[in-house]
Amino acid sequence: MVERGEQLDNIQDKTDNLAQAAQGFRKGANRVRKDMWWKDMKMRMCLIAGVIIIIIVIVLAGHVPSHVRAISCLKGLDVSADACVTLSQYITNTLGIHCGALSGANLALEIAQKKYSESTIAYRLPADYLKGQDVDEQVLYYLFHRPYFHVNVVQDVTGVCLAGALKNVIAIAAGFVAGVGWGDNAKAAVMRRGLLEMIQFGTEFFNGDIDPSTFLKESAGVADLITSCAGGRNVRMGAEFAKHKSTKSLKQLEAELLNGQSAQGITTAKEVYEFLEARNALDRFPLMVATYNIAFNGLDIEKLPEILGHHWEVKHFKSKL
């Protein structure tokens, strides 16, 4: 600070010091900008890679021998009012080959830096499995397991695919709660309820083809949910939506803030809602339905505890979730 009457030299020295500090700040800001540019570029590359894979699948259709085995590393779900198909099943349907899935708490940047992480591989032995000459759990384990990248091999392909897709909807809801500033208790509550609804979804619509422990115990389940709700595009979009007090739509925020990328949970929330509505099952998925209604129908986020509380109470004394 400068007092009237101070010597010009003093003022000069002070402003020089401040100039130096400003220079330091500018350098820091430049570094952050560069880091963000590189991060953004990597995300774009991942997106392009995803599109290329889908094109390859379409081009390959009818040209791949049926004894080829595949592991899908894309976490997708093709949901419409009519059906809900996992990406692994889509590959099998399109290419006629047996397909598993890899999913987990795997932020790509951290894996690229060889930081410790875990993943889940889901693979079920095919009907034409030839012992000793075919891909099995142990082969997959040795193919993918690394000192810094640990894999667990399970049989529940459907569960792994479902968890990878549905967790994005829960991350949007966690973002809502974070955006209105309810803190860690509320966020954990939403994640817990979300985990239970994910299992309910799998159990109800996949005829016992899922194993609840995939969701509860594997990296592709609870751990992936934890990382997705800690950070990432879905939770960020949910939080921004809440902060803007629903004056901007999620799609608008996505366009403004994600540089052409998408937050998958927005689309999945809508698709899941339509799927549930067509099956008259909305009442059994209060969190997913509320997430859709907050995102697309102007439901007030403040209503969330009431919606979840009432439902819980009913469930508790009738059939526990």
Added chain:
Amino acid sequence: MVERGEQLDNIQDKTDNLAQAAQGFRKGANRVRKDMWWKDMKMRMCLIAGVIIIIIVIVLAGHVPSHVRAISCLKGLDVSADACVTLSQYITNTLGIHCGALSGANLALEIAQKKYSESTIAYRLPADYLKGQDVDEQVLYYLFHRPYFHVNVVQDVTGVCLAGALKNVIAIAAGFVAGVGWGDNAKAAVMRRGLLEMIQFGTEFFNGDIDPSTFLKESAGVADLITSCAGGRNVRMGAEFAKHKSTKSLKQLEAELLNGQSAQGITTAKEVYEFLEARNALDRFPLMVATYNIAFNGLDIEKLPEILGHHWEVKHFKSKL
């Protein structure tokens, strides 16, 4: 910035602006200091309340009618090499009354602000239960459930108490991982492995008296683990320990940074280790054992993936955790 030859008035204006900015910063810093003081004071009050409750329990011993029912809101575990007793059991043993437990993802400050949260009440009907004249699940539900504070009533008192104590050890481990900068993947991996070891501990040493779903599905389990690893004293101490590259002990950091409060996980990690060692069970709890060894025996945090990976591999092809 100031160029030589600029007019004195210009320099004066610029420095005045900078002085204003500095004033704003000082105000912000003062506000943060006040907030932290109040937060610290509340924590001290909680600690004093805890000590008072324990004194009350001791004073009341022998003076409470046996038909009185209690719910312990303190998450404790009395572990020694000889035995492991939950606080709820300790109250029953000392006062001769039937005791349940309340635990969950419940940061006190957020509940006091009536922000949405969930909790778990564990209560098992006593042998002398009188239907219609006694405390039961429904009574407890209506006693504790509020529009912003949702409770679920379960029977697994031991599981709820265990989860509330053991999650502090996992939070220390999550802090280690955060402190060395491994990111969200690694933190989620440690939380997942921790959750499985918590269940393993309950299953192995409480003769089937716990229900794994308490840990996997209830607020007192997975949700409390999530909030505890997101913030709080244990994860903070673990992170500080890692940042200081083990040059300062956890107890030293606790004394320096927590103003006389304690991070319960430090003590529990040591007690649990001694309990496991006395039972020749160290090999079945690699994360908890590694946490102890990092904290007290100079084990390098960098060894953690190797320790967890090797164990996992062995488990996978023999008996799955």
